[in-house]
Amino acid sequence: MSKPEIVCWSCDVSLSLSEREESDGLCPHCSVEIDLDEYLVESLTARAADKARIAELEDIISELIAGTGTSPGADRKYGRARAALAQQGKEGET
Numbered sequence: 001m002s003k004p005e006i007v008c009w010s011c012d013v014s015l016s017l018s019e020r021e022e023s024d025g026l027c028p029h030c031s032v033e034i035d036l037d038e039y040l041v042e043s044l045t046a047r048a049a050d051k052a053r054i055a056e057l058e059d060i061i062s063e064l065i066a067g068t069g070t071s072p073g074a075d076r077k078y079g080r081a082r083a084a085l086a087q088q089g090k091e092g093e094t
């Protein structure tokens with residue numbers, strides 16, 4: 001387990017939470033105030049965005065598994081692939 005680290009918004013240097021404690025809530029490198037609430041909000045927002053993207057990908061994957069898909073693009077591709085196969089079949093017969 002790595003210890004929790006944050007990156008200073010001002011100087012971009014990472015520091016551990018205990019380092020911040022020791023400098024009274026200030027960055028030990030450039031002495032700006034580091035507000036932990038801001039970091040918390042940021043990481044929660046990032047997680048919500050990740051969840052939305054995962055849900056989107058799951059939709060796409062289940063469409064692909066279903067074969068035909070519900071999006072017009074997937075439908076067209078599937079139709080073209082079938083037409084190409086049928087064409088090949090005909091050429092094989094003659």
Ligand SMILES: [Zn+2]
Nearest residue numbers: 008011027030
């Ligand atoms: Zn700093």
